[in-house]
Amino acid sequence: MILTPTAPDRPFRVDGFATLTDALDFAAGGPTGVNLYGLRGELNAVVPYAELRERARALAVRLLAAGLTPLDRVGLVADTDLDFITTFFACQYARLTPAPLPLPAPLGGREAYVEQIGRMLGSAKAAAVFGPESLLPWLQEAAAASGVGVAMSITALPDAPPADLPPPGADDPCYVQFSSGSTRNPTGVLCTHRALMANAMAITKHGLRVVPEDRALSWLPLYHDMGLVGFLLSPMAVQMSIDLLPTGAFVRRPLMWLDLISKNRATISYSPSFGYDLCARRGDGTREGLDLSAWRIAGCGGDMVRPAPLLSFAERYAAAGFSAKAFVPSYGMAEATLALTMAPLGQGLRFDTVDVDRMERDGRVKTASGARSRPFVRCGPVLPAHELEVRDPAGARAPEGHVGQIFVRGPSLMRGYFGEPEATARVLGADGWLDTGDLGYLIDGEIVPTGRAKDLILLNGRNVWPQDLEWSAESEIEKLRSGDVAAFSVDRDEGEQLVVLVQARSSDAEARQTLTDDVAALLRARHGVEARVELVGAHALPQTSSGKLSRSKARALFLAGAFKQEEPA
Numbered sequence: 376m377i378l379t380p381t382a383p384d385r386p387f388r389v390d391g392f393a394t395l396t397d398a399l400d401f402a403a404g405g406p407t408g409v410n411l412y413g414l415r416g417e418l419n420a421v422v423p424y425a426e427l428r429e430r431a432r433a434l435a436v437r438l439l440a441a442g443l444t445p446l447d448r449v450g451l452v453a454d455t456d457l458d459f460i461t462t463f464f465a466c467q468y469a470r471l472t473p474a475p476l477p478l479p480a481p482l483g484g485r486e487a488y489v490e491q492i493g494r495m496l497g498s499a500k501a502a503a504v505f506g507p508e509s510l511l512p513w514l515q516e517a518a519a520a521s522g523v524g525v526a527m528s529i530t531a532l533p534d535a536p537p538a539d540l541p542p543p544g545a546d547d548p549c550y551v552q553f554s555s556g557s558t559r560n561p562t563g564v565l566c567t568h569r570a571l572m573a574n575a576m577a578i579t580k581h582g583l584r585v586v587p588e589d590r591a592l593s594w595l596p597l598y599h600d601m602g603l604v605g606f607l608l609s610p611m612a613v614q615m616s617i618d619l620l621p622t623g624a625f626v627r628r629p630l631m632w633l634d635l636i637s638k639n640r641a642t643i644s645y646s647p648s649f650g651y652d653l654c655a656r657r658g659d660g661t662r663e664g665l666d667l668s669a670w671r672i673a674g675c676g677g678d679m680v681r682p683a684p685l686l687s688f689a690e691r692y693a694a695a696g697f698s699a700k701a702f703v704p705s706y707g708m709a710e711a712t713l714a715l716t717m718a719p720l721g722q723g724l725r726f727d728t729v730d731v732d733r734m735e736r737d738g739r740v741k742t743a744s745g746a747r748s749r750p751f752v753r754c755g756p757v758l759p760a761h762e763l764e765v766r767d768p769a770g771a772r773a774p775e776g777h778v779g780q781i782f783v784r785g786p787s788l789m790r791g792y793f794g795e796p797e798a799t800a801r802v803l804g805a806d807g808w809l810d811t812g813d814l815g816y817l818i819d820g821e822i823v824p825t826g827r828a829k830d831l832i833l834l835n836g837r838n839v840w841p842q843d844l845e846w847s848a849e850s851e852i853e854k855l856r857s858g859d860v861a862a863f864s865v866d867r868d869e870g871e872q873l874v875v876l877v878q879a880r881s882s883d884a885e886a887r888q889t890l891t892d893d894v895a896a897l898l899r900a901r902h903g904v905e906a907r908v909e910l911v912g913a914h915a916l917p918q919t920s921s922g923k924l925s926r927s928k929a930r931a932l933f934l935a936g937a938f939k940q941e942e943p944a
Contacts, residue, residue: 376420381407381589385587386405389580392572394544394549395464398611409611409617411460414623416634416635431467431468432540433537434461434462438469440532441532443502446548448472449505450492450504450505450506452505453598454597459475461529468543470543470547474495474501474551475597475598476492478598479510492514494521495563496518498553498793498794499793499794501523505526506528550566552600554709554710564793565790570786573760574712575613578713585643589615590641591615591616591617591644592617592641593617594632596622600709601676604712605645607619620632629650629653629657632644633654633665655688655691659691659694660692665692674702674705676705681857682724699724704718704752704753705718706822706824716756717754731747735838740823749846752823752824753823757822758787764782764783765817765822766782776817780812780828812829832862841862848860852893858918858924861930862926874909876933877891878915890910909938
């Protein structure tokens with residue numbers, strides 16, 4: 376098989392598409408397409424956009440012939456394979472609304488997965504669910520529990536003769552995206568074609584400034600907005616070739632990501648901070664044949680951007696031609712389709728080192744150095760046609776340099792949470808402003824996110840950011856890695872108690888006690904807090920579908936006593 380090309384002479388268009396199907400119809404006129412890799416890094420499928428369009432339209436007819444009707448929601452297990460991608464686009468041509476669903480967690484069991492998928496299908500009021508043969512027994516159980524009548528693989532759909540397919544409209548639903556934290560009570564973001572195309576164009580034309588020579592490569596899961604929108608839908612909308620590696624392949628061998636960027640001369644690829652951290656820990660730029668010089672946009676998003684792992688990555692891979700100026704910190708969320716801000720290209724990582732005491736006490740940002748300072752990354756100005764404000768607790772617009780709640784407005788915003796008018800009303804005002812639930816401040820017109828409002832810990836009148844505590848422990852205690860620590864507070868009769876969960880890999884009792892004591896002493900010295908430090912097993916801390924730590928779920932598990940019997944792995 377030969378990869379679809381990076382074709383500078385391809386038909387090139389970056390805006391003017393009303394719907395996703397309009398964009399695919401145009402992309403089908405050129406030689407570019409999607410290239411799918413397997414878990415061992417082998418090339419499994421090469422699908423030019425012309426072939427993808429043909430496959431999708433044929434499958435759309437079969438979906439409708441099976442009894443589905445336009446605007447029905449359809450659950451799709453979002454494996455990084457041709458079946459999912461074809462079915463997602465088939466839903467667009469059939470005017471069905473796909474709801475991408477996660478794969479089972481690597482260490483999760485059947486019961487938890489069936490419950491999770493059942494809740495998602497119920498939330499979406501799905502008419503059918505499709506997935507790989509290997510998962511059908513689980514999907515059928517989830518479908519039965521949620522009242523979904525059809526659960527099968529797409530290969531089992533009946534054949535159907537060609538038929539007319541009336542095109543979707545710009546205001547038709549395009550997909551339902553479950554936010555990465557959706558577990559117990561999943562809430563699906565309803566994204567229209569109009570919102571998707573507005574965001575795709577803002578990302579590609581203004582944020583990334585794509586050119587015909589660009590090529591995208593990703594390992595991000597397609598059931599998350601950064602993978603789906605950032606590295607399937609948006610690149611297709613500008614007729615860019617895409618190379619997709621399964622998330623499981625990256626988890627097993629992170630350096631495979633860099634090898635493919637080098638081999639395929641990819642120019643655009645994104646990762647949360649932990650992806651760069653893994654690669655910095657496991658390799659460097661001296662490996663024979665590794666060439667990262669074509670990588671012009673190394674995006675960072677999906678979680679709080681952490682300077683230390685990125686700076687370490689840049690240093691370790693400079694020998695392979697990686698430029699630290701390629702870093703593009705970004706800020707966004709599923710409720711805004713994907714991106715809201717992107718740092719200016721070619722400037723690399725820029726951050727403010729601020730006085731944490733001052734910020735905790737009165738929300739004002741003041742540059743500082745020393746033990747009680749912390750870097751926060753600038754994530755750029757808001758994308759064109761969008762607005763962003765930081766507001767104080769009274770709802771007034773906060774001046775630059777003051778931490779407040781981030782609100783946004785623009786054409787990329789969701790129509791609402793599907794079937795959840797009350798949840799929608801809590802975050803989306805009649806004036807179109809969305810309460811993101813994030814905290815941050817503006818500086819020189821750029822947003823600097825500082826954390827989630829709901830994660831703030833109130834201790835003795837101080838607003839303590841849990842990320843501060845987690846990052847201190849992970850960066851200063853040798854045995855700990857990124858993602859090993861979760862900090863939160865719990866209500867006790869005597870007031871708020873700070874709890875810090877730490878993943879421990881050692882079974883030695885003395886080593887475990889030393890780790891507990893070291894974490895507590897560090898937090899006492901660095902942050903002036905007394906913490907109840909509890910060790911949990913390796914891989915015990917829960918993650919969202921995008922690989923971020925889920926503090927809320929960790930807290931719920933702690934309160935339920937789930938960690939009492941944790942043993943080291």
